[in-house]
Amino acid sequence: MDKTDIALLNILQEDARITVSELSKKLMLSRPSVTERLHRLQEKGIIEGFSARVSPAAFGRNTMLIIQISDLKIPAMQWEKMIVEERDVLECHRVTGHIGYVIKAAVNGMDGLRALVDRLMNYSNYVNTSVILTSPVSYRPIVPTGEE
Structure with a gap:
């Protein structure tokens, strides 16, 4: 994992509803590159899933x-x-x-x-x-x- 993956994980853990377009802007990467990183982190089991925190x-x-x-x-x-x-x-x-x-x-x-x-x-x-x-x-x- 590089610094971009770590930044991606930080952003997602704060707001899992963020769009790939918004992620690509924040990370200064293309949408396909962000999508590829997301898939790789999921395949490795680093990202286990996405959910909402409910009160x-x-x-x-x-x-x-x-x-x-x-x-x-x-x-x-x-x-x-x-x-x-x-x-x-x-x-x-x-x-x-x-x-x-x-x-x-x-x-x-x-x-x-x-x-x-x-x-x-x-x-x-x-x-x-x-x-x-x-x-x-x-x-x-x-x-x-x-x-x-």
């Missing part, structure tokens, strides 16, 4: 949570199939250490929190929930640091 609060899910899960009552594969279907869960990560899973969730207030915890307690003997107060870094574009 959970806009859909009434104004309480963000971090939940730690361990001591499962069911096999891990069965847990993972279940958690994929849990609509309040935004992210779920299997981690090392004494905690088995870390979850990021968005719920509708305390009633939503209680309902989610009640559902999770059916599958785990340890559910530790923290309400997110603020997020100083909620999203950060990823680009090479020069150490890769």
